[in-house]
Amino acid sequence: MTTRKTTLLALLSLLIGMIAVAPRPAEARVIRVAEFLADCPFSHRLPDDPIVFPGLPGASHMHSFFGSRVTNAYTQLSDLQNGATNCNPAVDKSSYWVPTLYRDGAPVEPAIVTFYYLGEGVRDDIIATTQPLPLGLRIVAGNAKATGPDGSSNARWSCLHAGQVPPSKDFVNCPSGTMLESYLDFPQCWNGRDLDSADHKSHMAYPVAGACPGTHPVPVPKLRQVIRYPVSGDPSHFRLASGGGFTMHGDFFNAWPAAEMERRVRDCIRPIVKCGADGRPV
Amino acid sequence: MLRVFVFLLLSVLLLGCAPAPEQPDRGFPDKGFPGKGFNATDVAWLQLADALHARALPLLGLVRGRSGSRALADLAARLGRKHENERARLRALLARTRVTGENPHAQHDMPGMPTADDVRTLTALRDDAFDRRFVALFRAYLDQLVLVAKGEQSSGGAPEARELAAAMERDHTADLAELERAVA
Numbered sequence: 001m002t003t004r005k006t007t008l009l010a011l012l013s014l015l016i017g018m019i020a021v022a023p024r025p026a027e028a029r030v031i032r033v034a035e036f037l038a039d040c041p042f043s044h045r046l047p048d049d050p051i052v053f054p055g056l057p058g059a060s061h062m063h064s065f066f067g068s069r070v071t072n073a074y075t076q077l078s079d080l081q082n083g084a085t086n087c088n089p090a091v092d093k094s095s096y097w098v099p100t101l102y103r104d105g106a107p108v109e110p111a112i113v114t115f116y117y118l119g120e121g122v123r124d125d126i127i128a129t130t131q132p133l134p135l136g137l138r139i140v141a142g143n144a145k146a147t148g149p150d151g152s153s154n155a156r157w158s159c160l161h162a163g164q165v166p167p168s169k170d171f172v173n174c175p176s177g178t179m180l181e182s183y184l185d186f187p188q189c190w191n192g193r194d195l196d197s198a199d200h201k202s203h204m205a206y207p208v209a210g211a212c213p214g215t216h217p218v219p220v221p222k223l224r225q226v227i228r229y230p231v232s233g234d235p236s237h238f239r240l241a242s243g244g245g246f247t248m249h250g251d252f253f254n255a256w257p258a259a260e261m262e263r264r265v266r267d268c269i270r271p272i273v274k275c276g277a278d279g280r281p282v
Numbered sequence: 283m284l285r286v287f288v289f290l291l292l293s294v295l296l297l298g299c300a301p302a303p304e305q306p307d308r309g310f311p312d313k314g315f316p317g318k319g320f321n322a323t324d325v326a327w328l329q330l331a332d333a334l335h336a337r338a339l340p341l342l343g344l345v346r347g348r349s350g351s352r353a354l355a356d357l358a359a360r361l362g363r364k365h366e367n368e369r370a371r372l373r374a375l376l377a378r379t380r381v382t383g384e385n386p387h388a389q390h391d392m393p394g395m396p397t398a399d400d401v402r403t404l405t406a407l408r409d410d411a412f413d414r415r416f417v418a419l420f421r422a423y424l425d426q427l428v429l430v431a432k433g434e435q436s437s438g439g440a441p442e443a444r445e446l447a448a449a450m451e452r453d454h455t456a457d458l459a460e461l462e463r464a465v466a
Binding site for chain 2: 005058
């Protein structure tokens with residue numbers, strides 16, 4: 001048994017060594033990151049939320065919407081599918097929104113908004129079984145009701161081009177000339193049944209120890225929302241429509257055409273290949 | 283082994299039949315809410331209106347002893363009784379939706395809700411300064427209730443919830459007029 005283990009280990013090391021050292025042919029030189037993305041700039045602002053307050057215009061704090069140009073309190077999947085988008089790629093008709101950022105009471109809209117769809121977060125053998133995000137899926141990530149920069153919050157703030165500033169759950173003080181940025185990872189394990197739930201969260205779960213829990217057995221791409229605001233400096237000037245920086249949250253209403261989502265999952269996520277907005281290897 | 287089998291089965295099922303797109307009509311799907319006849323708008327409205335009441339009603343208890351206006355103090359007492367009653371009706375309907383758990387909007391500063399800071403500031407004020415601040419906060423609460431009651435009437439599913447929203451829109455519009463008269 002021990003001999004077999006040793007042999008196996010030796011073979012494995014050899015294999016790893018070959019992968020690391022052996023020059024690969026140019027056509028196979030893909031970047032080993034399971035990823036595709038959509039760049040969707042700011043579209044419009046409304047005190048609406050078609051997931052949390054469907055049919056109740058004005059019920060919500062102010063939201064900044066990205067991607068779909070048509071989202072309001074009444075939005076249904078068909079409205080997104082038939083409406084315009086500002087995403088690159090234009091096939092992504094999804095709607096994404098966050099609480100509006102204010103500086104000294106004036107709204108600030110982001111300069112760069114990227115939605116990454118990633119395989120990471122689960123083991124490679126599970127990444128290979130990733131399923132497409134189902135059409136019409138609605139998710140709220142982050143905690144709008146967080147009362148402080150503690151465990152109840154899972155968004156993080158940092159500075160673009162200023163890695164020396166440690167990331168924080170609350171706003172950070174970015175050096176002049178850099179941009180305040182917000183990262184938020186959405187849950188990537190689906191219960192396989194519901195496109196939404198009463199709290200808009202419990203049909204989804206975060207992985208545990210590199211695998212999806214039994215209650216939410218279906219691995220789907222992890223949505224990572226990265227938002228860059230053209231502001232820097234003293235964070236006491238900033239607030240979100242939902243409160244402090246730690247109340248950052250994101251809403252996602254999936255309207256990718258099923259075939260486009262499926263192709264990207266097949267070509268980029270499962271084989272662990274870095275793709276661009278067009279869903280082709282970069 | 284069982285896990286692998288379940289996973290394979292799930293994969294086949296998922297690949298074979300992607301979830302069907304929702305109905306293209308404007309109505310909100312009521313699946314997921316076991317209370318018969320209630321839709322997502324009903325639940326969101328009942329929870330929000332309940333949370334608005336919970337946050338604003340303590341303001342009324344501050345009026346007597348701080349306000350310089352007898353008329354305002356009398357109005358606050360009347361509104362207190364009326365809105366407590368109204369809140370009970372909201373909660374009774376909410377129970378019938380069978381959505382359980384804590385009200386998701388209770389811990390959250392939503393438009394129309396006085397914040398903890400607002401309440402602290404108001405508590406320290408007296409006479410005219412108190413009246414001005416109180417009326418601004420209570421007006422924001424009533425305005426928001428009127429706004430969301432309109433949304434419920436056009437998008438709600440359960441007739442009893444829509445009727446309550448219609449009654450609340452009428453009552454709160456009248457409350458707003460009374461509030462203005464009391465401090466005129």
